[in-house]
């Protein structure tokens with residue numbers, strides 16, 4: 001079946017479920033989900049923005065002056081009226097005839113990231129959970145507070161960690177009749193080149209356009225996430241690969257635009273026949289989307305800051321790319337908001353091309369325009385305000401996307417789970433039948449029955465039961481990836497309850513330590529991200545610049561190369577082992593397929609010829625030439641046949657043992673791969689695992705040696 005994405009042409013502000021023509025049957029509205037930590041003033045702002053900003057919310061935030069900046073404010077921020085004005089004193093001082101006044105959907109002054117998120121971003125995030133794409137970005141000159149707003153610090157988690165918490169809380173608070181699959185990607189645009197922050201070795205990322213999928217980047221690594229902490233670890237891993245450098249204005253300046261995307265797939269829970277899973281869950285009116293998967297995307301974007309020319313050549317080059325792409329963004333937005341139908345130059349920069357779908361109206365938008373408070377940045381601040389005013393004129397017309405075929409991962413996994421469950425059922429029935437036949441004896445003689453039972457035992461241990469375990473494991477694994485309100489524990493990253501206890505002092509918010517950098521710049525400079533643990537840790541300050549690869553005014557910080565090399569080495573090692581395991585399995589399968597009589601030995605000889613290296617490595621001490629000769633002599637006499645039959649049995653034991661060991665090895669390696677994938681592998685743990693694997697191999701070799709001795713003794 002062809003992929004079919006339903007995009008009904010509904011009016012922009014009348015969001016309708018693609019499946020239902022009445023809005024009332026949809027999931028609860030975002031307003032209903034506003035958390036208890038939203039203050040009264042925030043709620044009134046939300047109500048107001050519902051009317052004014054609605055699908056495009058533009059917020060402007062002015063950061064407090066830093067220690068070495070002039071403390072005298074040049075801007076007056078009226079949060080109640082969502083207004084920003086140039087201070088009268090400053091206007092008079094500088095001879096400005098007119099006092100500039102700007103109105104937005106919300107305005108902020110200060111460091112409170114939770115308030116900013118609740119008012120300006122939360123609704124966009126919740127929209128995504130309800131099937132509407134949303135794009136959130138921070139725009140402003142360098143050092144104005146974009147990263148502070150988007151990522152934040154341990155003490156002031158920004159938009160991204162708060163959005164992560166909200167996404168999982170949303171699922172937990174659902175009635176249980178929907179299931180979700182979350183996948184994430186993280187990329188950056190550095191000097192007009194796209195880099196995959198979750199897979200930095202991948203270099204040739206390209207932008208493609210598809211009739212139903214729209215504009216997308218490929219090949220881009222996507223990871224499925226199942227907990228807030230795991231998601232934050234993926235982000236930290238991406239952050240560690242981000243291009244960051246020291247500029248004249250910001251010690252820790254983002255030199256690239258980053259786009260973090262969370263794709264939410266959701267569907268109504270049904271059994272294989274498409275009926276609701278349980279009567280209790282079926283009391284909601286049936287909707288057309290019961291038959292499909294709703295797919296939506298949340299893009300969280302931290303743009304690089306515009307900046308003036310600098311003396312450093314590398315920085316100048318970066319700055320030119322940054323300024324050009326921001327200029328294109330401005331141009332694109334002004335063309336979009338023009339009444340006339342003009343050509344929109346999306347293709348003039350990678351940023352606008354990637355954001356094409358979002359900017360052209362298919363996504364809900366939230367923009368945080370950040371300003372520096374000082375007089376010396378007045379010109380840039382006015383430019384940012386003009387940009388923000390232009391964005392305010394965008395009228396998004398987002399629509400639900402419904403996938404009706406197996407293209408959605410959640411659907412594919414559900415189907416696979418059902419198929420596996422049915423296979424598991426068949427295997428169970430087969431085992432039961434075999435057991436019954438074994439106990440009834442089926443008219444066999446005692447000797448025959450004993451032999452049959454031995455074979456059955458072998459097949460139970462090494463055949464059907466293994467298949468059953470493998471099936472169960474795969475079912476468990478897939479089931480864990482699909483989230484429902486009852487499968488995830490509401491373990492938020494942040495404990496906002498601390499806010500109330502401390503009378504509104506939000507700096508005491510708790511966040512699982514190590515997932516975000518500390519606010520203190522000295523401590524931050526000494527943070528080193530460890531991809532094996534997925535955590536940032538602090539080094540003694542004296543070591544920090546070297547460890548963080550501080551470039552002075554020079555090159556980009558591509559941190560932790562050695563750590564990546566470490567992981568890469570292990571992945572290669574694991575790949576090699578996988579290869580060996582695959583070949584060994586093939587060998588074992590061929591032995592099992594052959595007769596249980598002496599021909600096994602000749603089979604080994606043949607295999608030895610074909611797979612010289614593998615076989616010699618795994619069975620180094622066995623004398624196969626002698627084995628071949630012995631096989632040749634098998635016709636010579638009954639005693640030889642008996643002896644070979646005995647050897648054959650011994651070899652089969654070895655093979656079974658190897659198979660068992662290999663299964664264990666495989667499991668260990670899969671675990672290691674998972675650990676590496678989710679950034680949870682710890683150096684000691686990895687070393688222990690590798691040592692264990694060596695021990696297994698040694699054990700296999702020792703076993704071979706003792707078998708060889710026994711065989712030699714048998715041969716006399």
Ligand SMILES: Nc1ncnc2c1ncn2[C@@H]1O[C@H](COP(=O)(O)OP(=O)(O)OP(=O)(O)O)[C@@H](O)[C@H]1O
Nearest residue numbers: 063110111142143144145146147148250253254305
């Ligand atoms: N609202 C705020 N409250 C307190 N400190 C802030 C705030 N915004 C920014 N800062 C501080 O200002 C400095 C610059 O902020 P940040 O790195 O977020 O700027 P940026 O706009 O992302 O810069 P660049 O474009 O160079 O990456 C940081 O030290 C940050 O901690």
